[in-house]
Amino acid sequence: MYYAMRAYAVVLLILLTISLAVPVMAANEDRYSYITVQEVQIRLDNGSAIIHVNYKVEEGTRFIFFLLGKQDLKNKLMKILNYQDAQMKRIDLSSADFTVEDAALSYGNGIYWYPSHTFNIAIPMLSIKSPQAVKNFTMTKEFPGGMGYFAMDPGVIQNEVKNTTISEKKYR
Numbered sequence: 534m535y536y537a538m539r540a541y542a543v544v545l546l547i548l549l550t551i552s553l554a555v556p557v558m559a560a561n562e563d564r565y566s567y568i569t570v571q572e573v574q575i576r577l578d579n580g581s582a583i584i585h586v587n588y589k590v591e592e593g594t595r596f597i598f599f600l601l602g603k604q605d606l607k608n609k610l611m612k613i614l615n616y617q618d619a620q621m622k623r624i625d626l627s628s629a630d631f632t633v634e635d636a637a638l639s640y641g642n643g644i645y646w647y648p649s650h651t652f653n654i655a656i657p658m659l660s661i662k663s664p665q666a667v668k669n670f671t672m673t674k675e676f677p678g679g680m681g682y683f684a685m686d687p688g689v690i691q692n693e694v695k696n697t698t699i700s701e702k703k704y705r
Contacts, residue, residue, distance in 0.1 A: 562655035562672070565613050567591040568606070572658040573614075575676075577647050579684050582636035584619065586610060587628045595626060615653050643684035650676045 563570050572587040590598075590606070598606065607621055610629055622630040637645040647661070652674050659670040663682030670676070 562674075563657050565654050566609055567594045568609055568613065570613060570654060570656055572660070573652075573656045574660045575662065577637060577645070577661070577663045577680070577682055579643075579686065580635050580637045580639050580645055582616075582633040582647065584614060584616075584631040584633065585628065586614070586631070590626055598626065613653050615651060637682075643686075644681070645684065646679055646681050648679045 567590055569589045570586065571589065574585040576583045576585075588610075603624055606626075607624055607629070610624070610631075611619055611621075614631065616631070616633045616636070618635075619631040619633045622632055624630075637647040639645055647663070655672050655674050656670070657672055659673055659676065661668045661676060661680060663680060664685040665682050666680070668676075668680060
């Protein structure tokens with residue numbers, strides 16, 4: 534009796550392992566684990582990037598979120614976005630918002646460069662919006678080439694000019 538129950542437990546464990554592995558092996562390019570990404574919108578605001586992600590999660594995992602919380606969902610989204618220093622602002626079962634400080638390089642006087650970026654999965658719809666332009670991509674794993682833009686907030690430009698002027702005076 535003991536050996537029969539042990540055999541049933543081993544068979545059940547094997548079946549459970551196979552049932553978890555099959556969906557992962559059949560995953561699409563826009564899917565990571567139980568998350569299917571639909572759209573990523575990145576809004577460039579001075580040197581920061583504000584990221585909004587729309588996605589679907591498998592129905593079977595929703596119950597787990599209520600029991601264990603959304604930390605695993607956050608970790609998987611961070612892995613998908615591939616930003617080491619992203620800060621989560623909001624998350625639910627269909628969308629999330631992140632902020633990446635210093636995502637763009639500042640050339641002073643309100644001039645910024647948002648460099649190319651690689652994601653860890655294919656993004657079906659990617660939109661990068663600066664104050665001057667919008668770039669849209671479909672089924673891409675990368676934002677190629679980068680994007681230059683200007684700050685719209687005159688206070689940022691004045692502060693940068695003031696800081697540059699002060700630092701130039703120090704070195705003369």
